Amino acid sequence: MKISMIACVGKNLELGKNNDLIWHLPNDLKYFKEVTNGKIVVMGKNTFKSLPKVLPNRKNVVLNFKDDPEVFPKEVEVCNSVFEVLEKYKDYLEEVFIIGGASIYKQFLEYADTLYLTEVDEECLDANVYFPNFDKSLYKKEIVKENHDGNIYYQHVIYRRK
Numbered sequence: 001m002k003i004s005m006i007a008c009v010g011k012n013l014e015l016g017k018n019n020d021l022i023w024h025l026p027n028d029l030k031y032f033k034e035v036t037n038g039k040i041v042v043m044g045k046n047t048f049k050s051l052p053k054v055l056p057n058r059k060n061v062v063l064n065f066k067d068d069p070e071v072f073p074k075e076v077e078v079c080n081s082v083f084e085v086l087e088k089y090k091d092y093l094e095e096v097f098i099i100g101g102a103s104i105y106k107q108f109l110e111y112a113d114t115l116y117l118t119e120v121d122e123e124c125l126d127a128n129v130y131f132p133n134f135d136k137s138l139y140k141k142e143i144v145k146e147n148h149d150g151n152i153y154y155q156h157v158i159y160r161r162k
Contacts, residue, residue: 001089003111005098006035007131008118008154014127015102019050022124025149031156035116040096042085042108045070047100061085063104082107106132115139115159122152138162 008028009015016022040059048062054075061077063085064070072078079085089096098108109132117131139159146155 001086001092002095002113003098003108004095004114004116005105005108005112006032006116007100007105008032008120009131010120010127011123012127013131013133014124014129015100015105015131016129017124017127019046019101019129022127023120023122023149023152023154025118025120025147025152025154027147027149028118028154028156031118031145031147036097036099039094040089040092041099042079042096042104043099044101044104047104048072048076082111086111102129102131109134113161117157117159118154119157120152120154134159 007015008021008023008025010022014022037057040061041055042061042063045062045064045068048060054060054073059077060075061079062072064078064080066080079088098104098112115134136159139161142158142160144156144158148154
């Protein structure tokens with residue numbers, strides 16, 4: 001199994017505020033769809049609830065603790081721990097994408113081989129959710145594309161573990 005993460009972050013690794021994205025970037029959403037299309041996407045319950053619907057053409061896996069009686073649509077697979085996800089997909093040959101939120105990124109970071117980060121050239125001072133700090137010296141950085149939506153500039157960057 002190859003664990004990858006995908007996220008859109010600001011200059012200080014800002015991810016969101018009040019369970020929503022900080023920046024609404026149509027070109028970045030297209031990139032997210034292209035990169036994760038046909039893949040397994042793993043997310044926390046709050047991330048799933050923030051989506052308008054189950055992500056199409058992807059296997060949606062939601063991490064939810066056993067003692068939480070939350071009910072999910074039948075097409076969503078529920079796992080109760082990081083280790084359950086790792087065990088269930090250990091022989092899977094494709095990338096498994098971690099798509100948020102912050103606590104899910106933090107729990108999977110040590111297992112991630114690749115980080116697909118959209119790095120926005122802005123700060124959000126009232127953000128309340130952050131991508132975990134990571135040691136960039138452990139990764140080879142590749143800038144895939146520079147982009148913008150309106151006057152918001154960003155880069156699609158891939159960090160591959162050395």
